[in-house]
Amino acid sequence: MIEIFYKENGQMMLSQSEADFSIIPYDNVIWIDLFTPSGEEKRAVEAFLGTTIQNRAQAEEIEISSRFSETEQAIFANTSFLIPGPDEYNEETVSFILTDHILTTLRECPLKSFTDLQRRLMAFPKMYDSGHVAFLSILEQRIDLDADMVELVSKEINQYNRKVSVGEDISEEFLIDINLLQENTMLIRENIIDKQRVISSILKSPKYPKEYHSRLNVLLKDISSLINHTDFGFERLEYLQNTVLGIINLDQNKIMKVFTLVSLLLMPPTLIASFFGMNVQFGWIGTSGWSWTIALLLMLISSLVVFWIFKKRRMF
Secondary structure, three states: EEEEEEEOOEEEEEOOOOOHHHHOOOHHHHHHHHOOOHHHHHHHHHHHHHHOOOOOOHHHOOHHHHHHHEEEOOOEEEEEEEEOOOOOOEEEEEEEEEEEOEEEEOOOOOOOOOOOOHHHHHHHHHHHHOHHHHHHHHHHHHHHHHHHHHHHHHHHHHHHHHHHHHHOOOOHHHHHHHHHHHHHHHHHHHHHHHHHHHHHHHHHHOOOHHHHHHHHHHHHHHHHHHHHHHHHHHHHHHHHHHHHHHHHHHHHHHEEEEHHHHHHHHHHHHHHHHOOOOOOOOOOOOOOOOHHHHHHHHHHHHHHHHHHHHOOOOOO
């Protein structure tokens, strides 16, 4: 699908057909959004702009260090947008092409940042006089969404902290949830840093108008604060994970302590029972009916002696 936003008599107009390129003046076009485009739509845009457009596979194969490039005709920038899921986040690669004053975007799934921009374009056409403003608007909206995800992760960390503080049952699933939250936090941080690199590269480009540099610098400051926040969240998760592991180890030590105490208490009675259970005639006991009573008393006394020794030495 293709959506062409252009101005006509001060109003923002929308076309969804590549055939309209023949009647739309080049200088009036603000934004061309390609959403899972067909081959005909891509070729029509390339002919209109006079440059080539990367396909999805090419955009995803580009290394992080090469997400930004420019030619005599255009600026190319590729970055990833995170899509929150029930358990984990998915990455969606988005390509931006800036030719003169026109922004062209290529994506494969619906994104809230793009939907919001489309609404604002139609509602406030005077605010968007070029594709550069539309590009900044998408980045600003996207960074706001990233900030919301960072805040959501922070709330989840607080919930896990409260569970540990109130002494809720900590199981293997609890540790798995913390590990998943760590992975999501790392993914958010990597995604934010990716945008930071793209914006820094755009600031160095002589093709991007200097009048928008102040807004880009504000975005960089916002990104830096988000990175610091994600670093702090990751440190909290590591501390929480270590705390949970320490609690699990203490619980296991308590169990082993009980088993050890029981074993030690039963060792002397077992020795006595084994001694008197031998098929040997003891002259000092003979065949008296008190034999089993004496053996039982000896076993009880030996257990109490062991218990008293460990209690005195505070070994349990």
